[in-house]
Amino acid sequence: QKEVEQNSGPLSVPEGAIASLNCTYSDRGSQSFFWYRQYSGKSPELIMFIYSNGDKEDGRFTAQLNKASQYVSLLIRDSQPSDSATYLCAVNTPNNAGNMLTFGGGTRLMVKP
Amino acid sequence: EAGVAQSPRYKIIEKRQSVAFWCNPISGHATLYWYQQILGQGPKLLIQFQNNGVVDDSQLPKDRFSAERLKGVDSTLKIQPAKLEDSAVYLCASSLFSYNEQFFGPGTRLTVL
Numbered sequence: 001q002k003e004v005e006q007n008s009g010p011l012s013v014p015e016g017a018i019a020s021l022n023c024t025y026s027d028r029g030s031q032s033f034f035w036y037r038q039y040s041g042k043s044p045e046l047i048m049f050i051y052s053n054g055d056k057e058d059g060r061f062t063a064q065l066n067k068a069s070q071y072v073s074l075l076i077r078d079s080q081p082s083d084s085a086t087y088l089c090a091v092n093t094p095n096n097a098g099n100m101l102t103f104g105g106g107t108r109l110m111v112k113p
Numbered sequence: 114e115a116g117v118a119q120s121p122r123y124k125i126i127e128k129r130q131s132v133a134f135w136c137n138p139i140s141g142h143a144t145l146y147w148y149q150q151i152l153g154q155g156p157k158l159l160i161q162f163q164n165n166g167v168v169d170d171s172q173l174p175k176d177r178f179s180a181e182r183l184k185g186v187d188s189t190l191k192i193q194p195a196k197l198e199d200s201a202v203y204l205c206a207s208s209l210f211s212y213n214e215q216f217f218g219p220g221t222r223l224t225v226l
Contacts, residue, residue: 032212043204046215092212098211099211100169101158102158
């Protein structure tokens with residue numbers, strides 16, 4: 001059973017601070033990693049994806065991947081109240097059927113003005 | 114580029130009734146997914162299509178759920194008969210291929226009374 005674990009939160013940070021969201025996964029064969037943002041009552045929206053160890057930056061967002069530790073994180077710099085949402089970590093793992101995406105339960109982020 | 118379309122957006126039925134959901138993926142996307150998202154949890158994959166063939170339906174409750182993707186484009190997901198625990202948001206997603214990032218439709222919120 002492939003597992004993707006996230007702290008459910010809520011993670012509360014003040015406006016302008018750095019929010020750090022973490023995710024661990026169980027299958028060492030996992031090859032690609034995605035972060036989705038989901039506002040209440042809305043569908044998941046892709047923020048970033050990362051395939052290689054290290055950091056990947058896109059604007060205020062940085063994804064970090066450490067395959068040896070089976071750990072992926074998302075940093076949000078200069079957090080804004082509009083960043084308040086649930087952040088879903090998703091892990092893509094090859095299987096006999098091709099590739100399978102497994103989602104974590106999500107971390108709820110609250111950015112306070 | 115048009116996104117993933119789903120209908121209806123909301124549906125309320127009584128237990129033991131049947132219901133069907135429709136999805137139209139992003140044009141050219143070969144892979145289509147149906148997810149079930151229960152409140153407070155991450156999306157759970159129900160079925161994955163590659164063109165018009167099923168590649169993974171291991172988590173689909175086949176005694177009551179069925180899905181098809183005729184001609185490799187549109188897809189329908191059916192529940193018959195519905196149970197109270199089927200109350201959830203049903204999300205459709207598509208990707209170019211199974212290893213690419215997935216894009217989600219707006220979802221269908223199902224309430225079973």
